Amino acid sequence: MNKNIIKWVQEGNITIPRALLTYYKQLNINEEELVLLLHVFSFLESGNDFPTPPEISTRMTISVSQCSELLRKLIQKGFITIEDGQSTDGIRFEKYSIEPLWEKLVQAFLLEQNQQQKEQNQQTEMNLYTIFEQEFGRPLSPFECETLGLWIDDDRHEPLIIKAALREAVISGKLNFRYIDRILFEWKKNGIKTIEQAKSYGNKFRQHQSQQPRANNEEQTPRKDAVPFYNWLEQ
Template sequence: MSKTSILKWLQEGNVTIPGALLNHYKEMNLYEHELVLILHVISFIEKGNEFPTPIELSSRMTISVSECTEILRKLIQKGYIEIKDSYSAEGIRYEKYNIEPLFEKLFDHFLLKSKQEAAVINQQNETDLYTCFEQEFGRPLSPFECETLALWMDDDHHDPHIIKAALREAVISGKLNFRYIDRILFEWKKNGIKTIEQAKSYGKKFRQNQSQNRYKANEGSAQTTKSIPFYNWLEQ
């Protein structure tokens, strides 16, 4: 290939489009011919032709001029493309295609999709949370207990994973009741515990301190049989 051919090929340039458009155009009710036409419009605009004719567009596609005109009409009706008036430096009025509505719709769709996916994940986490509690308690939760779980998530804004960690902490401490778990969550929130790793580290540190205190108490009071209880969150 000659240097001239390479330069000519490079001068063709590239078309810059969001990957989200290729991934979600079907969900946005766009068909392949409509998408390809949009890509050609973008290509023309990026090369300085802001209002390519149906003849120019169809010459690059496998559809007729009339089909191209019809697709353009539908895209405008759907609100993906609009025709705007503009003025040159000399004050001459001309028309151009504007594709900002397409990207606005794409952005709105992407946000909605993200919110829907987050809602599904959150619902799954909440369902798993109720299941975990029922498994640990060995019975269905009472209406009051279900309401308490909901309050922890909705009012106190505890992450379901943190609530699960507090449940495990209660199991380890041998105090499986909602009042005890609520106290753990209160202590964690007061101390800025927001992740599973922080919760594990915090609980481990207190258990180690409690164990050391028990050892010192037994060592210094050999004459007494009084036992030192396991770390009790309710006493903090």
């Protein structure tokens, strides 16, 4: 019994990328072709670089001729290639390579990630337009929509940073696109890239302004509801 367990352990394991199970249908690979690819991979892992159709078919429920046909299709589709090899003693031989399969899997994975990111960005932009319209209390004009798009596409401002600039404009009581554009310009010039940095930068300016000495003829007792703000347009 123990010997059988040891032998079973010595058979080893193969590591199959989860992406293969996720994207094989997208790559136009059917289940028979998938299983054959797994067997080829298993042979390669065990040191057999060029398993023959009879060797592969003994592990499957298909005939040798069917196995040969599947191998031919997989080579035509570009999932397997036959390469030349050479042993240490100079003997040349042929071997299978499934590197093209891994490359196609990577491409499929990246394509899906890019698509998801694109959809997420589009949703974020739509949410951004909605937030601006809620704060302005009206639909944005075509010029304002274009400006908002330029901030995202040309200036490469993150939507969260744009929302933070909108917040600064609301706090300062200067809710207009020119004021927000100036805030974004100042933040970019000063390397502000995160919400935390933007909040800290704005708070420092408001704190600095609140500490400025008042004119002699001004009231010494400020209104409790007054919010000090930094006038970005005067920079």
